[in-house]
Amino acid sequence: MQTTLSKPHLEGRASAARNRSIRRVAVLGSGIMGSRIAAHFANIGVEVLLLDIVPNALTPAEEAKGLTLDKPAVRNRIVNDAFQNLLKASPAALYSPKFASRITLGSFDDNLQDIGKYDWIIEVVVERLDIKRSLYERVEQYRKPGTLITSNTSGIPMHLLTEGRSEDFRRNFCGTHFFNPPRYLRLLEIIPGPDTDPAIIDFLMKYGDLYLGKTTVLCKDTPAFIANRLGIYAMIQTIRVAEEMGLTVEEVDKLTGPVVGRPKSGTFRLSDVVGLDTTVNVASNLLKALKDDESKDGFQLPPVIQKLTENKWLGDKTGQGFYKKIKDEKGQSVILALDLKTFEYKPSQKVKFATLEGTKSIDNLKKRFSILLAGQDQAGEFYRRTFADQFRYASYRIPEVADELYRIDAAITAGFGWQLGLFETWDAIGVRKGIELIESMEQKPARWVYDMLEAGFESFYKVEGGVRKYYDIPTKSYQAVPGTEQFILLENFSDNVVWKNAGSVLYDLGDGILNLEFRSKMNTMGAEVIEGINKAISLGEKEFRGLVIGNESAEAFSAGANLATLFMFAIEQEFDEINLMIAQFQQTMLRARYSAIPVVGAPHSLALGGGCELNLHCDRVVAHSELYMGLVEVGVGLIPAGGGTKEMAARASDLYQTGDPELNILQSTFMNIATAKVSTSAQEAREMNYLLPTAQIVLNRNRLIAEAKQVAIELAENGYTQPKPRKDIKVQGKTGIALFKAGITAMRMGRYISEHDQKIAEKLAYVICGGDLSTPQTVSEQYLIDLEREAFLSLTGEKKTLERMQGLLQGGKPPRN
Numbered sequence: 001m002q003t004t005l006s007k008p009h010l011e012g013r014a015s016a017a018r019n020r021s022i023r024r025v026a027v028l029g030s031g032i033m034g035s036r037i038a039a040h041f042a043n044i045g046v047e048v049l050l051l052d053i054v055p056n057a058l059t060p061a062e063e064a065k066g067l068t069l070d071k072p073a074v075r076n077r078i079v080n081d082a083f084q085n086l087l088k089a090s091p092a093a094l095y096s097p098k099f100a101s102r103i104t105l106g107s108f109d110d111n112l113q114d115i116g117k118y119d120w121i122i123e124v125v126v127e128r129l130d131i132k133r134s135l136y137e138r139v140e141q142y143r144k145p146g147t148l149i150t151s152n153t154s155g156i157p158m159h160l161l162t163e164g165r166s167e168d169f170r171r172n173f174c175g176t177h178f179f180n181p182p183r184y185l186r187l188l189e190i191i192p193g194p195d196t197d198p199a200i201i202d203f204l205m206k207y208g209d210l211y212l213g214k215t216t217v218l219c220k221d222t223p224a225f226i227a228n229r230l231g232i233y234a235m236i237q238t239i240r241v242a243e244e245m246g247l248t249v250e251e252v253d254k255l256t257g258p259v260v261g262r263p264k265s266g267t268f269r270l271s272d273v274v275g276l277d278t279t280v281n282v283a284s285n286l287l288k289a290l291k292d293d294e295s296k297d298g299f300q301l302p303p304v305i306q307k308l309t310e311n312k313w314l315g316d317k318t319g320q321g322f323y324k325k326i327k328d329e330k331g332q333s334v335i336l337a338l339d340l341k342t343f344e345y346k347p348s349q350k351v352k353f354a355t356l357e358g359t360k361s362i363d364n365l366k367k368r369f370s371i372l373l374a375g376q377d378q379a380g381e382f383y384r385r386t387f388a389d390q391f392r393y394a395s396y397r398i399p400e401v402a403d404e405l406y407r408i409d410a411a412i413t414a415g416f417g418w419q420l421g422l423f424e425t426w427d428a429i430g431v432r433k434g435i436e437l438i439e440s441m442e443q444k445p446a447r448w449v450y451d452m453l454e455a456g457f458e459s460f461y462k463v464e465g466g467v468r469k470y471y472d473i474p475t476k477s478y479q480a481v482p483g484t485e486q487f488i489l490l491e492n493f494s495d496n497v498v499w500k501n502a503g504s505v506l507y508d509l510g511d512g513i514l515n516l517e518f519r520s521k522m523n524t525m526g527a528e529v530i531e532g533i534n535k536a537i538s539l540g541e542k543e544f545r546g547l548v549i550g551n552e553s554a555e556a557f558s559a560g561a562n563l564a565t566l567f568m569f570a571i572e573q574e575f576d577e578i579n580l581m582i583a584q585f586q587q588t589m590l591r592a593r594y595s596a597i598p599v600v601g602a603p604h605s606l607a608l609g610g611g612c613e614l615n616l617h618c619d620r621v622v623a624h625s626e627l628y629m630g631l632v633e634v635g636v637g638l639i640p641a642g643g644g645t646k647e648m649a650a651r652a653s654d655l656y657q658t659g660d661p662e663l664n665i666l667q668s669t670f671m672n673i674a675t676a677k678v679s680t681s682a683q684e685a686r687e688m689n690y691l692l693p694t695a696q697i698v699l700n701r702n703r704l705i706a707e708a709k710q711v712a713i714e715l716a717e718n719g720y721t722q723p724k725p726r727k728d729i730k731v732q733g734k735t736g737i738a739l740f741k742a743g744i745t746a747m748r749m750g751r752y753i754s755e756h757d758q759k760i761a762e763k764l765a766y767v768i769c770g771g772d773l774s775t776p777q778t779v780s781e782q783y784l785i786d787l788e789r790e791a792f793l794s795l796t797g798e799k800k801t802l803e804r805m806q807g808l809l810q811g812g813k814p815p816r817n
């Protein structure tokens with residue numbers, strides 16, 4: 001498996017986990033969910049069997065080829081087509097295309113007997129009880145006793161699914177509800193059946209966390225379980241409030257997006273992506289299934305949803321929903337938004353509310369909510385109405401869907417990509433103020449919330465001794481959130497701050513290990529962050545034995561260097577200042593490489609430009625599987641000059657012993673930088689040589705810093721020795737430059753690149769080949785770093801470079817391939 005676990009974590013598993021291993025998984029059903037679940041198991045190194053039904057009729061194309069229903073190509077057509085769609089999926093379902101070889105395809109009629117060789121059977125067929133039961137009857141003929149058997153059902157009760165099945169089947173059966181897309185959404189709901197062996201649940205809770213990278217949430221067998229129950233209620237209620245207030249779809253998506261810590265898709269765009277029919281089906285099933293829900297009528301579909309359903313405007317799958325994409329007369333894509341009053345489409349409009357303007361300078365999400373809820377415009381009213389009702393509804397779902405409030409928050413955040421759960425958001429404004437808000441809407445929360453306050457407890461969560469605790473209703477006390485003992489969450493270490501400035505914070509993680517956290521916008525690397533890196537290394541060398549560089553940002557490990565200062569110096573043509581700034585940046589990267597203590601990088605999400613270069617210079621890297629890493633400086637008319645070009649030249653040099661032609665290896669490295677290519681996963685970053693083979697890939701983001709700390713400890717305890725600067729980097733000199741110049745000139749003559757692009761590429765070629773050397777030879781790191789800085793400095797004076805930097809600063813987005 002791709003995940004690498006430290007010994008303490010391995011030793012902490014329950015006995016059930018130790019006695020069961022998952023090497024092979026059979027996935028029954030190859031639709032969007034089934035094929036993507038298969039892909040995610042392939043991502044972690046598991047061998048997968050993906051099966052589906054045999055077609056009962058030929059397609060016109062098959063008839064034209066003279067095929068018959070007994071031909072293998074026809075019998076496997078459904079699963080083959082699903083597999084091809086999987087390979088073309090965007091965003092990608094696989095960490096690397098080569099992992100597709102881990103998936104074997106087949107049909108229920110021809111290959112179901114093979115499931116006897118598999119350790120876990122996951123059923124992912126259509127949501128019909130009769131079809132699932134019929135399949136289970138066939139599964140029992142071939143399944144080996146003791147084998148895990150689970151269903152990805154989104155709402156069918158477990159006791160109905162196992163009716164009539166053997167005792168062994170029932171004991172080893174439960175629900176494992178993945179969220180789509182399984183690679184990216186972190187939630188895995190585990191739903192026991194009435195006869196499920198508790199050891200099975202314990203195993204799956206730990207396996208989902210350790211190996212699948214999921215937030216595993218134990219659910220009760222109630223309609224729609226936890227996330228969809230709360231999430232669909234919130235979505236329908238939001239749409240209803242929008243209708244009543246006369247808000248536009250663009251306004252609601254702005255109000256329910258990143259400003260409140262939720263995905264930029266907001267509400268209506270999310271509906272289009274998921275498919276309105278999915279929302280309608282879940283809501284309709286809940287209306288039928290719910291008996292004692294005091295807000296059951298909240299699942300009645302608002303008129304706008306009914307109208308769209310009648311029109312079959314279901315979202316992306318039908319080409320239109322709340323939004324519609326068209327081509328204008330110039331052939332350019334234009335996004336249209338639905339007018340909820342006239343049901344006509346109009347060009348999407350930018351949104352502006354005074355309340356939102358008042359939160360622009362507030363980076364701390366928790367501190368935004370009091371301002372948002374106090375707004376005196378429509379935005380404020382919208383927030384008061386929606387949050388009050390969502391708080392109230394969540395309070396009444398305990399103990400119906402879960403006995404503990406943290407499970408509700410864990411499910412909603414992991415399943416829908418929210419940064420804060422409902423009780424966490426309520427805490428952010430204060431429990432008492434939340435009650436006042438609910439009562440102002442002539443409603444009341446559940447009685448237990450009042451009881452909590454009367455007992456002297458003022459919040460749903462608290463941190464004690466670095467341990468996050470939740471309010472436990474039955475015992476009226478705070479209890480540690482289970483399963484988080486092995487996580488290191490920096491927000492719980494506020495009492496362990498040893499130094500900080502405006503852009504960075506140093507924490508003592510214990511065991512002699514420091515952690516440096518960036519706190520600038522998008523964690524860009526300006527003067528404060530550079531100071532923080534140097535301070536961390538100096539303090540670490542004096543009083544500690546290792547340093548981790550990691551953070552918990554939802555946006556980026558680091559989006560690169562802060563261009564604002566560079567742009568200011570470049571406009572003023574202060575080239576001495578630029579030279580000094582770049583030299584300082586380079587020396588800071590080298591300090592990370594050549595410190596007296598081990599430095600471990602813990603990158604995740606975006607690690608671009610300088611963020612990538614920092615990790616290139618760490619002694620070891622522990623990366624989250626979802627890592628989008630690259631040297632993107634050419635996007636603003638520059639080349640990597642924080643040691644990035646030097647380091648990739650050195651890594652290419654190290655690969656020259658593999659047998660591949662040296663210039664081929666160097667060309668691959670050159671193209672990654674010259675095209676500003678960004679990895680689509682940590683695995684691809686490894687294939688691009690941005691991550692070395694020694695790097696660890698962690699699937700559960702919550703475990704990232706803990707794993708990095710463990711690596712730092714192991715490096716220190718194994719006798720870490722301060723490295724010496726390299727003088728053995730083989731470069732190609734004029735031979736390599738000639739090769740690259742020929743290609744660059746051809747690209748320019750073909751008008752694939754601009755004159756400025758040509759200039760940048762030639763500068764990059766000059767540096768990565770070691771300059772104007774007559775023959776291939778070895779050079780030192782310092783030699784290459786000096787070439788980097790000279791080339792970078794010359795490009796900062798280019799008009800086109802200034803224009804690109806200005807565009808980036810105005811647009812606020814890092815360059816991407």
